[in-house]
Amino acid sequence: MWACAAVLFFMCGDMPRDNVLDPKNPDSLALRKVMIEAFVNTNNPLGINEYALEALDSLSLLYGDRVMIAEYHRNTADYTDPLHLEKNELMYQHYVALFDHIKGVPDVFINGSGARIQGASDVAYSMFRLEQVLAGEVSENACFLIEPGYSVSGDKLRPEVRLARLGSENAENLLVRALIVSHLNRPLHTRVVQAVAESNIIPVLKHGEQQVVVFPDLAFDRGLLNTLIVYVTDAQSTTIFQCESKAIGAM
Amino acid sequence: MKSISVQIRKLFIVAFCLACVTGCSSDIFKSKEVPVITDFQASRYEVDPGDTVQVSVSVKDSKDASLQYKWSATGGQFIPPVNQPQILWKAPDEGGDYTLTVRVSNADGDSDPHSEIIHVRIKEAPEILSVTFSAREVDPGDTVEISVLLRDMTDPTLDFIWETDGGQFLAPFNLPTVLWKAPAVGGEYTISLTVANDKKTSDPFAETMTVRSYAAPFVQIGEPAQNAVFIQYSTVQVAVTANHQNGIAWVSIYVNDNLQSEMNGKADEHYLFQCELNGPPGITDIRAEAVARTTGVIGSDRIQVRVEGILLGK
Structure with a gap:
């Protein structure tokens, strides 16, 4: 089961109000960032997952911080992956159930179930398929603003995320998920999911309101380059509305 | 005197009897004589539909008076004049047994009727037993000989109607054996045939001829x-x-x-x-x-x- 966050703080923010990012501005909105979740297995001789990962690397260079990429490793029928996490598997089963394709990696989901790009045959074509989807997604706006933060205590990291509802409508039944992804100092293993936590359901987030979500402590490897990725989704974890990342400083 | 009286009475009785006998012979006891048919014949007793048959009757008539001939039949028709001892009867189109009856009458009355039965044969439609082709698969432009075999090939009224949806028949057409020239384009073509006699038409026959096409599918x-x-x-x-x-x-x-x-x-x-x-x-x-x-x-x-x-x- 997911490790659940517990503590929610309601705060009245002091963010500037003269721009579109001011939650109190009914016309406020933010650029939507695209969450890419790639389920892969790299412990096999076939190389097809590497095609997808290499394409994602290229994509990251192309789109910069407009896209957040998380690499979930999982076991397959024939190959175990030492980076496999039980939580990754639960996440994968959840996504696959939303589609009718067969299970198999690489399997890339964009903004939750917004799009699925399964399989790969070469880097260029994987890139082409990903870009076809991203071209539409990156031009969207979002009505959420996320400010990831964290506190560190030893080898534990506690994500503390400020979530603001923009625009003029309230949002209901939200879920915030926090991931620690690590650069493993190996090619194509630059954003491997190491830990996952999710909040309790947020019943209502009124427009113009901010909320700080504090997650439970997550273990992390201080010797790696780590990044905290946070995204907000619906309670069924179907659609990702907005995402953001923050590098975890070297310790 | 008594004997004279007896004699006179006897004479009276004899005279009376003679008078009675003479009177009866001219009125009450005079006999009637109707014609008697002695012979009734048809020229044929088994005919085809529409055939004409000559029918004649012979009569014995002691009075040699003028006779009336009353003909009747269960089908077909008599060809006038009909008040004759010898007439013509035309068979109907439907096959079967038909009864021809004649009565002859004179002044004394009608003869006993006399009847004869004439069988009109049922004309069947031509029956196609088989159709043979000199080839069933040919190249474009090839000629194929096609022959039909009927159950009865002797009927002089037979009419052969050959048809096709491609290619052409080479003259003469109205024969049991014809030549069909395959078209220039390959494909499956239907050869059909019906045979008619003067009364009926056979069931239609149809077969497919294959003309090879060497074009790729x-x-x-x-x-x-x-x-x-x-x-x-x-x-x-x-x-x-x-x-x-x-x-x-x-x-x-x-x-x-x-x-x-x-x-x-x-x-x-x-x-x-x-x-x-x-x-x-x-x-x-x-x-x-x-x-x-x-x-x-x-x-x-x-x-x-x-x-x-x-x-x-x-």
Whole structure:
């Protein structure tokens, strides 16, 4: 089961109000960032997952911080992956159930179930398929603003995320998920999911309101380059509305 | 005196009796004599529908008076004049037994009726027993001799009606054996025949002639589209349209030159296959191949799709 966050703080923010990012501005909105979740297995001789990962690397260079990429490793029928996490598997089963394709990696989901790009045959074509989807997604706006933060205590990291509802409508039944992804100092293993936590359901987030979500402590490897990725989704974890990342400083 | 009286009484009785006998012989006891038919004959007793038969009657008539002939029949018709001892009767179109009856009358009355039965044969429609072709598969422009065998070939009224939806019959046409010249375009052509006599028409006969076409079958993969993307190990539906003038013997689907599935030809030109894309990832060739009946000429269509490889999950 997911490790659940517990503590929610309601705060009245002091963010500037003269721009579109001011939650109190009914016309406020933010650029939507695209969450890419790639389920892969790299412990096999076939190389097809590497095609997808290499394409994602290229994509990251192309789109910069407009896209957040998380690499979930999982076991397959024939190959175990030492980076496999039980939580990754639960996440994968959840996504696959939303589609009718067969299970198999690489399997890339964009903004939750917004799009699925399964399989790969070469880097260029994987890139082409990903870009076809991203071209539409990156031009969207979002009505959420996320400010990831964290506190560190030893080898534990506690994500503390400020979530603001923009625009003029309230949002209901939200879920915030926090991931620690690590650069493993190996090619194509630059954003491997190491830990996952999710909040309790947020019943209502009124427009113009901010909320700080504090997650439970997550273990992390201080010797790696780590990044905290946070995204907000619906309670069924179907659609990702907005995402953001923050590098975890070297310790 | 008494004896004279007796004598007179006897004379009176005799005279009375003589008077009675004389009177009866001219009025009360005079006999009537009607004609008696002594012979009744038809020229034929078994005829075809519409045939004419001569019928005659012979009569004995002691009075030699003028006679009336009253003819009647259960079918057909008499040809006037009918008040004759010898008349003509025309048989009806329907076969069966018909009774002809005659009564002859004079002033004393009618004779006893006399009847004869005449059988009108039922004329059957011509029956086609077989039709033979000198060849059943020919090249364009070839000539084929076609002959029909009927149960009764002797009927002089037979009419042979040959028809075709391609090619042509070479004159003369109205014969049991004809020549048919195949058209210039290959295909399946129908030869049909009906045979009629003066009354009825046979059941129609029809057979197909194959004219070989050496053109390649038309083959087109309608689905999936060129460059469509599929996930490895998934099943893809391949829709193929295939046709040929001589029909299709079978249609095959190859994925990367490996035979995946085959289907026999059918009248409907649409074929649906399910192919499993179990080959390696990348550009994948899907080829549909159709073989023409008769000539075995092959036609094909080919598309490329992309198969995106996966490691199967669990």
